[in-house]
Amino acid sequence: MRTTGLKIKIACENLASICDTSCVVYENENLKWHKVGSTEVCLKSANPSWKKTIDIDYHFGKREMLKFKVCNQDKEIVGGMEVTLATLVASPGKVFKSKMTLGPSKNGRFIITTKECPSQKRHGQPSFVDYIQNGTALNFAVAIDFTSSNGNPRSSSSLHYRGNPKGKNAYTEAIRALGPILEDYDADNLFPACGFGAKVPPSDEVSHGFFLNQSRHNPDCRGVEGILKAYATSLEKVKLSGPTHFAPVINYTAKVARQHKDGRKYYVLLIITDGAITDLEQTKSAIIKASDLPMSIIIIGVGKANFSSMVALDSDDRLLRYHGREAKRDIVQFVEINKFAKDNGTWKKKALAMEVLSEVPTQVVQWMTENGINPL
Structure with a gap:
């Protein structure tokens, strides 16, 4: 923007x-x-x-x-x-x-x-500011990768390691980079937060969409600090497993967004992951289905894995296609957090936020105008 x-x-x-x-x-x-x-x-x-x-x-x-x-x-x-x-x-x-x-x-x-x-302002065309000032709320949701490829959280080599000052790791810093920006646009300050790829008690079955706050019915966390607290609690209770599936969390957010197509809410789903997804075809299908809904998807890759499949989902050059179906619009933005790493082991959070959020205002306006919705 x-x-x-x-x-x-x-x-x-x-x-x-x-x-x-x-x-x-x-x-x-x-x-x-x-x-x-x-x-x-x-x-x-x-x-x-x-x-x-x-x-x-x-x-x-x-x-x-x-x-x-x-x-x-x-x-x-x-x-x-x-x-x-x-x-x-x-x-x-x-x-x-x-x-x-x-x-x-x-x-x-x-x-x-x-x-x-x-x-x-462009003559006759509403702007992102017009929509925000007239009541459109941005709803921030988070999905965190709990697959075993992240490494044992108790080991300093793990991407989930919490032994650093203030429990910082790539996952917490990605949330801290984007969360404070987005929560200013969400009046109720409640953010759905999910995890995927872990064995969850009491059944110890692998879940691809468990709620970080351990609730069975409500995924909402109070603000960014609520997300971080729920994330830390989940690390203590679940067992990292696999495989890496994105489609369930995308479909869950899409189900919620489908109920709010009047322009009052627009959803931004942040997925933080350490590697290549194992349900690529299902994920493509889920993104294409979600492309006509009021939502955007931001994927942040952590670690040193091959993220070529993520780049394919971020269809900047051409709209995503799968089995003859084409996305209505580009709703995915992918970035590797390591590109924003500092020499001291931390990250350039401001630069990361500017990069991954750059397309959201355009995506908001595009969805509103294509659906004939003027500022409320």
Whole structure:
């Protein structure tokens, strides 16, 4: 997705004092705050509404943290808050309201309106921002590979090894790279999370779609940290096995997406795997069936296996075909996490997120327009 220009209009209510104020907006880049812009001075008001808007660039695949700081003429902070740009974009009716969390105005609140720059919009065609600002929620789902080819989780050579600081491994870092971005667009913050390729108690039969939270009926986890906690719990309870089947988790997500074709929800399924799939034909069929549904599939390959079959599923050059049937559109994006590895054994999570999420906005707009759905 190309960078989109936004205009932010700022107002406040119930400041702690009646005074002359202006608002400065900062963006956090590499753990440092940089000034984006500032409003004019609003004279003697506890409820200032500034006329000048703040211009800022927005990119779906980047988590942009902003700080709003209201100061008086003596440069003393009157009120402020921190919020992600995505939260502003995804606010119902384009208006975000929040209590102040910085400064003495404990009863004060911000009223922030975010609009896409008219020059950024194609004449007569809705944009990704249009859909998000008018109520389309992105629902994030995760499927994790628990096959034995990952190695014994208790061994430091295993892709599931949790003995590193904060339990980091390729699986947790892939989730941490994408999850915080996507959860800003999902109001209920509940994410279905499944595992596949493991023997699951009490039967010890291989499952290709068990719920990470160990529930029999509800796969939802609360936020990214809920997914990571459920993942750690599953590693302790299941036995890594095989084979590697993708079709069941794709079909499960497609079944849910099929119930929400009114434009209110769009599903993004993240599959994290260590190797070549063993149900390639079934997976092709499942993807083709899902290609006319409101969903996208992101596959992240971890480890050093041969991922040639994954590349074949990511049909950038031509639509996926199987037994004479052709996908309605390209819904798969594949990337190897090792391409984003650092020398110290960690990963470039921001670059990974930008890469794998780059096609999602286009896929959302394409599905909506092809199904005659305008922003709600």
